Amino acid sequence: QPFAISSAFSLFHISKVAREKMKVVLTGDGGDEVFAGYGLKHEPYKVPVLIQNTPAFLRPFASTMAKLLSNEGLHRHYKMSIAEKFLSRNRQVSEHDAMSLIPVEKRKEVDTTRLKDYLEDCFKRVKKFSWIHQLLFADMSTFLKSEMLYKVDRMTMANGLEARVPFLDHELVEMSFGAPDFFLRDKGVGKLPLRHWVNTHYPELGFRPKTGFNAPLKRLFNDDLATRFKVLDLLKIALNSSVTERGSVQEVYNSFEIKNRLDVNLVMAVACLGGWIKGR
Numbered sequence: 184q185p186f187a188i189s190s191a192f193s194l195f196h197i198s199k200v201a202r203e204k205m206k207v208v209l210t211g212d213g214g215d216e217v218f219a220g221y222g223l224k225h226e227p228y229k230v231p232v233l234i235q236n237t238p239a240f241l242r243p244f245a246s247t248m249a250k251l252l253s254n255e256g257l258h259r260h261y262k263m264s265i266a267e268k269f270l271s272r273n274r275q276v277s278e279h280d281a282m283s284l285i286p287v288e289k290r291k292e293v294d295t296t297r298l299k300d301y302l303e304d305c306f307k308r309v310k311k312f313s314w315i316h317q318l319l320f321a322d323m324s325t326f327l328k329s330e331m332l333y334k335v336d337r338m339t340m341a342n343g344l345e346a347r348v349p350f351l352d353h354e355l356v357e358m359s360f361g362a363p364d365f366f367l368r369d370k371g372v373g374k375l376p377l378r379h380w381v382n383t384h385y386p387e388l389g390f391r392p393k394t395g396f397n398a399p400l401k402r403l404f405n406d407d408l409a410t411r412f413k414v415l416d417l418l419k420i421a422l423n424s425s426v427t428e429r430g431s432v433q434e435v436y437n438s439f440e441i442k443n444r445l446d447v448n449l450v451m452a453v454a455c456l457g458g459w460i461k462g463r
Contacts, residue, residue: 186337187275187448187455188330190396194338202344212335213350216327217359219315219367220374222393224272224322227314266302269321275448283431284453298325315364323356400447404439414450415440417457424460427453 201208219225263271282290302321309320332348339346349355359367367375372390382389403410418439422432435453438444 185452185455185459186334187452188334189398189400189447189451191334191338192398193396194334195341198339198342198344198346202342206343207345207347208339209349210335210346211350212331212346212348213327213356214374214377216319216322216331217350217356218374218377219319220377220393221322222371222373225315225318225368225373226371264303265306265317266299266321269302269306269318270299273326276452280446280449281452284427284456286426286428301325312360313364315368316360319359400451401445404445404447404450414454417454417461418450419457420461421453421457424457426460427456 198208215221215225278295282293282295285293302325305321305324306317309317312320335346335348367373369375372378378389380389404414405411415436418432418436421427422429422436432453435446435449438446439450
């Protein structure tokens with residue numbers, strides 16, 4: 184299956200180096216999802232002041248007025264559920280861009296609501312929990328399971344390395360969901376239990392800024408010739424395939440080769456699709 188997550192590259196190379204000395208490793212996966220460690224992802228959704236001051240029974244009318252006045256941002260705040268807000272924060276590529284890559288005659292066959300409906304059910308199941316624990320439950324049920332752990336399993340096993348995930352021990356997860364919000368996250372800083380523990384042993388590391396595994400795609404696409412030529416080849420494969428909409432892929436190709444105005448996530452997605460087509 185295509186898998187357009189750039190941190191997979193970093194993890195592949197780290198796994199390759201690790202395998203030279205060992206067969207089994209412990210990873211930190213789950214630490215952010217269990218202890219609310221991400222930045223914007225685990226912040227509450229801010230409600231505009233206008234909405235806060237609008238009585239609940241008037242909000243449908245206010246939503247309609249916002250739409251008529253072309254205030255799309257305000258309209259979305261009135262109408263979007265927490266599941267839709269969660270998705271809008273965490274998509275790699277917009278639904279519009281993703282659908283545009285599919286041949287017109289095939290688009291009606293695509294189930295565009297499955298993930299949203301699944302998330303709606305997730306939030307419904309934990310609606311009595313605090314807002315942090317609602318977000319963590321949704322995160323664990325979707326991105327942790329289908330992206331993070333999927334990526335770790337692929338990239339480590341590609342190098343014959345076995346990865347274990349101690350932060351996902353069920354007792355640790357249960358402890359997290361029984362803890363008050365401030366125990367996990369306070370004033371925009373998350374993963375507090377781990378940070379305080381690390382700080383007792385390595386004071387310079389406990390509260391350092393968070394860094395991810397994402398590959399520097401923009402620099403690689405622009406400056407690394409081997410990567411650039413490889414991506415161009417994969418885009419050409421996607422461009423000439425019957426499973427894509429040629430016009431939309433052509434726009435992605437042109438922006439990469441000619442205009443050099445990169446939407447790196449979209450280019451990455453189409454290139455990975457080209458790689459999948461090539462390997463079928």
